Amino acid sequence: MPNLYKLIDTSEATELIRSGGSFSFIGDERALAKLPKGNWVGGTTCYFTIDGKSVEERDKVFVIDYPAVAKLEKISLYKGETVSNVTNDAPENGFTILFMPAGSGASLHYSQFAPTYPGLFLKPIAGWITGMYLPDWNPASTHKDKLPKTFNGLTGESDTDSAIAMHFSLPQGKFAIVKTINPFVARKDSPVIRFEGNNSLIVRDAFVDGKKVNLPKYILENKVDFRFPIQANYSGTLINVSLPPEIQGEEMLLHQAVFSDMDYRFTEVAPEFKDSQKSCANNVIDPKKFIAGCSCILNHLSFNTNGGALCGIDGPLTFGEICYQIVGNTSVYLEMEE
Amino acid sequence: MIESILPSKEHEGWRKLLEGQISHNFSFVAAGLCVARNIREVRRNKSEESYNTALSEVYEFFRKYERFLINDIREIFTFEMEAA
Known part of the structure; x- marks a missing residue:
């Protein structure tokens, strides 16, 4: 398990950043904008699965504090087709966490062309498409304050068009594995x-x-x-x-x-996921190996789920999931194996 | 350190896998994506160069993740190994 993997107050997040670690924060953009500069990246969504149930949260942020054995090598920003460099920037052994705003040039390029990027499957890439507070959803809006965003903690800047990646290395003998739960x-x-x-x-x-x-x-x-x-x-x-x-x-x-x-x-x-009471996606996860994960918000919205596999694993509810390439209606998670 | 059971690149099982003559379902997510991508490439471009590029990528993938693909390797190549 990561050291921390839960919703926290922005004041607690601020203390964590000042303590000097490397984090991902996921939350409403107003909450993320309160965080100080530091070694973190952020992505917007106001929806989460917590203890197997869907919740909406606009004030707190979800923190992922990665396992100590994972070393953050670099944070990379990608605009448009430069996202194709993501595999080149990733360390030989490690993993990459990638956030891309919904509708951004980077996400459109990645969706269409990632499956053709050379060497894509040799380096684990997981992540998600960032979203927003749904009542504000208007894909045609030109007001950037109401669009999905990524945050670069190093500069404190947010952007509606840039993908951002955290590239971690792992020591020899440890492997990051991307897995999915497809209901x-x-x-x-x-x-x-x-x-x-x-x-x-x-x-x-x-x-x-x-x-x-x-x-x-x-x-x-x-x-x-x-x-x-x-x-x-x-x-x-x-x-x-x-x-x-x-x-x-x-x-x-x-x-x-x-x-x-x-x-x-x-x-x-799928038959094994039809009984929502018995099929909590969290049951599939091995907490000793788990690093981070996300689940598709569409399953929650379309099926009015408040528990079960369609609700997904604990973590952010996202607007597209990244399991090397972009997938939908799926839970994606990252594990560390020896 | 586990002993490698991965057949060499010359083993004809690779060609059968990449030309779609062996249909195999992987449980390891990245393996399915990697092999399917290269099967499509070989289908799209039938040159030997295209096959060799696909083989290089798939072989490198199998070498890196062999410990997670032992059962798949046994299933894909067993018949070929026994016949050899």
């Missing part, structure tokens, strides 16, 4: 969906069981429940792509990119 499985009766455009975030037409259709129209006509993501199987690793909360017209903006050479399927909740 969804492909429906047995799902058609196979293939997309035309590669790396697409905006989807119009697709091949459904080989027949070209307008996908938004198909989803509506066939009454597909679009609270459930579509899913592709990457040699055993199931990757979700979240569908938008509303579908209108003949185009839809996906939360993560889809790729033309993958087969996607509609999903349902």
Whole structure:
């Protein structure tokens, strides 16, 4: 377990920063803006899973104080396509925690192109897409005070467009492993969906069981429940792509990119996660190995969860999760193994 | 230190894996992503150069994480090892 992994007051966070450690803080931007300069990075969200239940919190911040054995090598900022340097900047043995604001140039590039970055899977990268207080959500807003942000504790600056990474090294014999909890499985009766455009975030037409259709129209006509993501199987690793909360017209903006050479399927909740009382995602975690994690806010919002696997593991509720590449409707966490 | 059981790059099991003739589901998240990415690359570009680039990345991955992939390695390469 990290030394600290919980919601704390900003006064306590201030003391921690002044004590000289390296931290991640996650919270409302007003709370993060109160923190002094120091060795930390921050990302915005007001939503958390605490003791297996979803909570909204705007005054406290969630702290991750990384295990003492992990040495912070550097903090890197990335704008737009420079985020492709994230693997080059990561130490040979260690892990990278990456935060990217929703809708930022960095997150869009990462979503579309990370799976092609050379050596991406040789160095563990976990993190999430930062969000905001949902009643303020307006993707078209030009007011930067109400957009998802990252914070660079070294300078005290926040930004709506920069990704920020903490690169940690680990001593020989210790390994960081990125894991996921995916509460969804492909429906047995799902058609196979293939997309035309590669790396697409905006989807119009697709091949459904080989027949070209307008996908938004198909989803509506066939009454597909679009609270459930579509899913592709990457040699055993199931990757979700979240569908938008509303579908209108003949185009839809996906939360993560889809790729033309993958087969996607509609999903349902996996049998082992159907009983929300028994399937708390926290039960999957080994506290001795756990470093940090996050879970998708969409599962909480779409399924009104207040417990169980769909609520996710303890930690921030996020607007996209990073398990090397960006995924959706998933819990992602990092463990340390020997 | 565990003794390596990883077959050499010349073992034909690698080609079968990367050309999609062996279908294997990994439980190790990064392994699935890494292998699937390289299978797609080999499918997209059928040149020997493309295969060798894919093999280098997958082999390096398996070497780094071998201790977590022992069962996968046994499953993917056992038949090939017995046949050899």
